Amino acid sequence: MPSQKFSRKYLTRHKKSGQLWRRAARITPGGVESNVRYFKPHPFLADYGDGGYIYDVDGNKILDLMMGFGALLLGHNNRDIALEVIKQLESGSMLGVTSELFIDYIQAVRKAVPSMKKVRLCNSGTEATMHAIRTARAYTGREKIAKAEGAYHGAHDYVLQSLDMDSRTASRMNGYRPIPYGRGIPKAVSDMVVIFPYNDIEATAAVLEENEDEVGTLIIEPVLCGPGVIAPKANYLKRLRQLTRKKGIVLIFDEVLTGFRLAYGGAQEYYDIRPDMTTFGKIAGGGFQLAGFGGEAQIMNVLEPGRGWKYATFHAGTYNGHPISVAAGLKGLQILGEHPEYYDHVNGLGRQLYSGLQDLADDRRIPAWVEYVGSIGNVYFTTKDEIRNFRDTLSANTRRWWNWFIHCLGNNVLFGIPNTGERAFICTEHTEEDVEWALEVADNAFAAIAKEARRHKEKVPTVQLQAVSEQAAAYGDAPTPPSV
Numbered sequence: 001m002p003s004q005k006f007s008r009k010y011l012t013r014h015k016k017s018g019q020l021w022r023r024a025a026r027i028t029p030g031g032v033e034s035n036v037r038y039f040k041p042h043p044f045l046a047d048y049g050d051g052g053y054i055y056d057v058d059g060n061k062i063l064d065l066m067m068g069f070g071a072l073l074l075g076h077n078n079r080d081i082a083l084e085v086i087k088q089l090e091s092g093s094m095l096g097v098t099s100e101l102f103i104d105y106i107q108a109v110r111k112a113v114p115s116m117k118k119v120r121l122c123n124s125g126t127e128a129t130m131h132a133i134r135t136a137r138a139y140t141g142r143e144k145i146a147k148a149e150g151a152y153h154g155a156h157d158y159v160l161q162s163l164d165m166d167s168r169t170a171s172r173m174n175g176y177r178p179i180p181y182g183r184g185i186p187k188a189v190s191d192m193v194v195i196f197p198y199n200d201i202e203a204t205a206a207v208l209e210e211n212e213d214e215v216g217t218l219i220i221e222p223v224l225c226g227p228g229v230i231a232p233k234a235n236y237l238k239r240l241r242q243l244t245r246k247k248g249i250v251l252i253f254d255e256v257l258t259g260f261r262l263a264y265g266g267a268q269e270y271y272d273i274r275p276d277m278t279t280f281g282k283i284a285g286g287g288f289q290l291a292g293f294g295g296e297a298q299i300m301n302v303l304e305p306g307r308g309w310k311y312a313t314f315h316a317g318t319y320n321g322h323p324i325s326v327a328a329g330l331k332g333l334q335i336l337g338e339h340p341e342y343y344d345h346v347n348g349l350g351r352q353l354y355s356g357l358q359d360l361a362d363d364r365r366i367p368a369w370v371e372y373v374g375s376i377g378n379v380y381f382t383t384k385d386e387i388r389n390f391r392d393t394l395s396a397n398t399r400r401w402w403n404w405f406i407h408c409l410g411n412n413v414l415f416g417i418p419n420t421g422e423r424a425f426i427c428t429e430h431t432e433e434d435v436e437w438a439l440e441v442a443d444n445a446f447a448a449i450a451k452e453a454r455r456h457k458e459k460v461p462t463v464q465l466q467a468v469s470e471q472a473a474a475y476g477d478a479p480t481p482p483s484v
Contacts, residue, residue: 003399003403003452005452006402006403006406006407006410006448007040007041007406007410008410009407009410009411010041010406010409010410011041012410013058013060013410013412014042014044014056014058014060015058016045016057016058017042017043017044017045017056017057017058018041018042020045020057021042021043021045022042031043036417036419036422037417039417039418039419040418044056044057044058044060044062044409045057048076048077049064049072049076049077050075050076050077051075051076051077051427051429052064052067052075052076052427052429052430052431052434053076054076054414060412061412062409062412062413062414063412063413063414063434063437063438064076064414064427065353065413065414065415065416065424065425065426065438066414066415066416066417066422066424066425067425067426067427068282068287069282070257070261070282070283070376070423070425071281071282071283071285071287072283072287072425072427073260073261073283073332073336073342073346073375073425073427073428074286074287074332074335074336074427074428074429075427075428075429075430076287076429078286078287078332078335080331080335081286081287081328081331081332081335084327084328084330084331085288085324085327085328087327088101088323088324088327089324091323092323093323093324094319094322094323095323096318098321099321099323099326101323101326101327101330102121102321102326104330105121105321105326105329105330105333106119106121108330108333108334108337109280109284109292109294109333110294111337112260112264112265112266112333112336112337113255113259113265113266113268113269113278113280113294114265115268115274115275115276115278115295115296116277116278116294116295117294117295117296117297117300118294118295118296118297118300118301119292119293119294119300120292120293120294120300120303120315120320121290121291121292121320121321121326122291122292122293122315122317122320123289123290123291123317123319123320123322123325124154124281124289124291125153125154125254125256125257125279125281125282125291126154126155126156127154127291127317128154128256128279128280128281128291128292128293129153129154129156129159129219129252129254129256129279129293130154130156130158130159131293131315132219132252132277132279132293132295133145133158133159133217133219133252134313134314134315135277135293135295135299135300135302135303135313135315136216136217136250136252136276136277136299137216137217138302138313139216139250139298139299139302140216140217140248140249140250141216142213142214142215142216142217143192143214143216144192144193144194144211144214144215144216144217145158145192145193145194145215145216145217145218145219146193146194146195146196146207146208146211146215146217146218146219146249147159147161147162147193147194147195147196147218147219147220148195148196148197148198148220148221148224148226148390149162149176149195149196149197149198149389149390149391150162150163150164150198150224150226150227150389150390150391150393151163151198151219151220151221151224151226151254151390152221152225152226152421153219153221153254153256153279154256157185157186157189158189158192158193159193159219160180160181160182160185161178161179161180161181161185161190161193161195162176162177162178162179162181162193162195163181163226164181164227164421165179165394166394167391167394167395170391170394176195176196176197176203176207177195178190178191178193178194178195194207194208194211194214194215195207196208197389197390197391198220198224198230198232198236198389198390199224199230199232199233199234199236199388199389200236200389201234201236201239201240201243204240204243205243208243208244208247208249212247215247215249216248216249216250217249217250217252218240218244218249218250218251218252219252219254220240220251220252220253220254221253221254221257221258222237222253222254222255222258222266222267222268222270222271222273223257223258223262223267223373223376224389224390225257225258225376225423226390226421227390227393227420227421228371228378228380228387228393228420228421228422228423229371229372229373229376229377229378229423230371230387230388230389230390230392230393231371231372231373232271233388237271237273238271238273241273241274241275244276250276250277250295250299251275251276251277252275252276252277252278252279252295253266253267253268253273253275253277253278253279254279255267255268255278255279255280256279256280256281256282256291257282257376258270258376259278259280259281259282259283259284260280260283260284260333260336261282261283261346261374261375261376261425262343262373262374262375262376263343264336264337264340264343266278266280270374275295276295276296276299277293277294277295277296277299278293278294278295279291279292279293280292280293283332283336284329284332284333285325285328285329285332286325286328286329286330286331286332286333287328287332288322288324288325288328288329289319289322289325290322290325290326290328290329303315342428343374345428346374346375346426346427346428346430347374347375349375349426349430349431349432349435350372350374350375350376350377350426351372352432352435353377353424353426353435353438353439354370354371354372354377355370356435356439357370357377357379357439357442358370360439360442360443360446361379361446364443364446364447364449364450365450366381366446366449366450366453367381367382367383368380368381368382369382369384369385369386369387371387375425375426375427376423376424376425377423377424378416378420378422378423378424379401379404379415380393380396380401380420381396381397381400381401381404381420382395382396382397383395393420393421396420398420400449401418401420402418403445403448403449403452404442404445404446404449405418406418407444407445407448407449408438408441408442408445411441411444411445412441413437413438413441413442415438415442
């Protein structure tokens with residue numbers, strides 16, 4: 001929890017939010033719709049969003065660098081999308097049968113991401129990864145799956161494994177093993193999951209070799225975003241592609257977060273790698289609930305209806321392909337496809353913001369590492385000179401992060417949510433002036449942290465860290481960042 005000193009201004013500016021949250025906490029666990037939305041001293045409640053800003057019930061205008069957990073690349077309340085939604089409402093909000101709109105949407109997805117020869121839709125990233133894993137299992141006939149330590153792939157039991165741990169647990173571990181994230185997850189499920197370290201191809205290969213006859217599916221976030229933001233290094237993704245192809249393992253890129261953001265074709269376009277399957281969500285719905293999964297035709301064909309219960313691979317959902325979400329998502333994809341300059345804009349602002357944060361932390365002699373790819377970034381308060389994997393993030397000073405976050409939010413800049421494993425996002429509606437203001441607020445927070453450290457006579461070593469951007473030329477894993 002942030003110190004009282006750092007949260008004082010936040011509490012002063014969010015009194016009505018505090019009252020409403022306490023009311024909500026009496027009727028729902030934590031007073032929130034999702035565990036990750038809760039933070040101390042209490043979350044703020046939104047009134048409405050517009051462009052790159054969110055307005056709360058206390059009348060605060062907050063620069064939003066969370067942007068719906070990354071879903072709102074085109075900003076809050078995009079007018080073109082809203083008009084498509086209104087138009088579709090006039091034709092029915094729920095049809096329950098397939099419409100031409102559904103076909104048009106899937107064709108737009110395939111145009112953006114050519115590796116998906118066939119596609120199915122669902123309603124959330126959790127559903128997308130769950131169904132994709134089942135489909136891959138059916139295709140390979142092998143039951144175990146492999147996932148990277150620290151990776152987040154939604155909230156179903158098979159992927160809530162080794163999502164988080166403390167540094168003491170990590171130091172005691174010999175190698176890598178699945179650790180359920182919280183209670184309620186059967187051990188039998190954990191036994192079906194194999195854990196490997198991101199950005200270490202030799203160790204990844206050793207893990208797969210040890211489980212060669214049982215693992216048929218490997219799911220990975222191309223950019224590891226479960227613990228914040230960690231970019232692939234030393235051609236890790238390309239070497240992983242070679243390794244999985246050699247072993248006959250279905251490679252699933254979880255692009256729920258990176259899809260349509262790093263590039264129109266997602267991380268696989270950005271890094272020039274073709275997975276066997278892809279999951280997508282967030283930006284795909286234009287601000288509405290929409291997700292999906294797709295891949296090579298021979299893999300997706302295991303979902304063909306009419307095989308009978310014994311041979312079927314099941315996928316269904318009442319709200320799959322919901323007309324409102326599909327109308328919004330289709331318009332969003334059309335806008336992005338017609339405006340490639342939007343990617344230059346958001347990636348350029350990303351460089352401005354995240355490299356600026358690194359410079360400010362260095363100037364204030366605050367040990368920190370700012371990692372970013374394109375328009376996604378995160379600040380780690382750590383003395384490490386590089387963040388390469390999940391365990392590197394365990395050294396981060398979480399209390400310092402919370403203090404910095406709540407200080408910024410008290411001054412109306414929202415850098416994600418107060419969790420060192422979360423991240424900030426740029427949208428197309430943000431401007432250079434917005435970023436400069438965010439940097440000014442962030443610098444004041446860094447200064448307050450430095451002052452607090454001096455007051456407690458903490459040793460604050462001087463660090464000369466170079467902000468990690470797209471990790472491009474140094475590791476050969478990404479193209480040269482676009483000019484702005």
